[in-house]
Amino acid sequence: MRFRALAGVALAAVLVWAAPAGAQTIKIGVLNTLSGPFATLGELIEKGYKLYMKQNADKLPPGVKIELIVRDTGGPNPDKAKQLAQEMIVRDKIQFLTGEVFTPNALAIAPLTQEAKLPFFIMNAGTSVIVNRSPYIARFSFTLWQSSYPLGAWASRKYKTAYIAVSDFGPGHDSEAAFEKAFAEGGGRVIGKVRMPLANPDFVPFMQRVKDAKPEVLFSFIPAGRQATQIMKAYGDLGLDKAGIKFIGPGDITTDEELPNMGDVAVGVITAHHYSAAATRPTNKAFITAWKKEYGEKSVPSFMSVGGWDAMDAIYYVIREQKGKVDPDKTMELVKKYKNPNSPRGPIYIDAATRDIVQNEYIREVRKVGGELANVELETIGMVKDPWQEYQKK
Numbered sequence: 001m002r003f004r005a006l007a008g009v010a011l012a013a014v015l016v017w018a019a020p021a022g023a024q025t026i027k028i029g030v031l032n033t034l035s036g037p038f039a040t041l042g043e044l045i046e047k048g049y050k051l052y053m054k055q056n057a058d059k060l061p062p063g064v065k066i067e068l069i070v071r072d073t074g075g076p077n078p079d080k081a082k083q084l085a086q087e088m089i090v091r092d093k094i095q096f097l098t099g100e101v102f103t104p105n106a107l108a109i110a111p112l113t114q115e116a117k118l119p120f121f122i123m124n125a126g127t128s129v130i131v132n133r134s135p136y137i138a139r140f141s142f143t144l145w146q147s148s149y150p151l152g153a154w155a156s157r158k159y160k161t162a163y164i165a166v167s168d169f170g171p172g173h174d175s176e177a178a179f180e181k182a183f184a185e186g187g188g189r190v191i192g193k194v195r196m197p198l199a200n201p202d203f204v205p206f207m208q209r210v211k212d213a214k215p216e217v218l219f220s221f222i223p224a225g226r227q228a229t230q231i232m233k234a235y236g237d238l239g240l241d242k243a244g245i246k247f248i249g250p251g252d253i254t255t256d257e258e259l260p261n262m263g264d265v266a267v268g269v270i271t272a273h274h275y276s277a278a279a280t281r282p283t284n285k286a287f288i289t290a291w292k293k294e295y296g297e298k299s300v301p302s303f304m305s306v307g308g309w310d311a312m313d314a315i316y317y318v319i320r321e322q323k324g325k326v327d328p329d330k331t332m333e334l335v336k337k338y339k340n341p342n343s344p345r346g347p348i349y350i351d352a353a354t355r356d357i358v359q360n361e362y363i364r365e366v367r368k369v370g371g372e373l374a375n376v377e378l379e380t381i382g383m384v385k386d387p388w389q390e391y392q393k394k
């Protein structure tokens, strides 16, 4: 007994001695949605950044370890997000903040990141204005303007009338404004608009309104996840497809992980987005193979998973460039130079002026590939900067 205790002390001494000079642990706070009706979204993000960490452990400087401090907001819940972020800053002394599915949460914590000089690398929240709210924010996901503006231009070349139905919160308002602007610029006419509740929506009455208005095309944004399948079902159940009303929107409405639940009504739906699990570029194929090996053959990553993957790659990059001794201002200077020609979504870089991501947008169509629904990329719109930021300059 006594001998074992002594041996334990000796072993501990050896371990301390053996740790390489400069060994350190970097604390990363992850604010995410891991419970409640939107839990699948946070899980897809988590699986994305964890897969990255597992595959790229050798990309950290020797001796540098990462400690993740994960907190759950349970969905869009700005007060809780703020409280959790504050605790992670004051008590846990995190050096990075990342994660965040939801715009209202990201907006609530933006001022804290500025006060605390805390780099916040966003993995999802997509309302354009977020990056303007703190110089310590950089975004690795998308904006709704990036997808909905090019889609509005595309739609204006094919259709004359549109109806817009969006979830009533930041990203919904952005997608509505972006689509409407581009559609009108291309000569199209919006004949009706409706904003739907974010929590527990019943889409049937809204689809009835759209059907009665008889537009050529329905443009919609809802948060990805189960709501995507619910709105698709309401669209089909009320026979909007049979009435010849084309369904289009940002890729959130045909999010890859929900396609298997949607049924054939989704076939032919057109979306604009930066990521499709069905994309055939080699880095995406490798990503899908690694994903399925880790999480099972039936598991499908979504654009949120790739947001998690890319944000973690950027965190590793800024840690590496600083040899593990991270300084917030240096981190923000470095992230403005971040680029990756080979993300699973294609080439990406951070716009130094806005700290927002620049990436391809793809016009996709839901088709059956090998008997399964897939977002098949048809056209590429190269390296899109957030159009909203571009309009702010004018």
Ligand code: PHB
Residues within 6 Å of the ligand: 101, 102, 103, 104, 124, 125, 126, 127, 170, 171, 222, 223, 224, 252
């Ligand atoms: C957001 O809150 O910014 C958000 C949430 C879900 C999405 C897209 C954006 O699918």
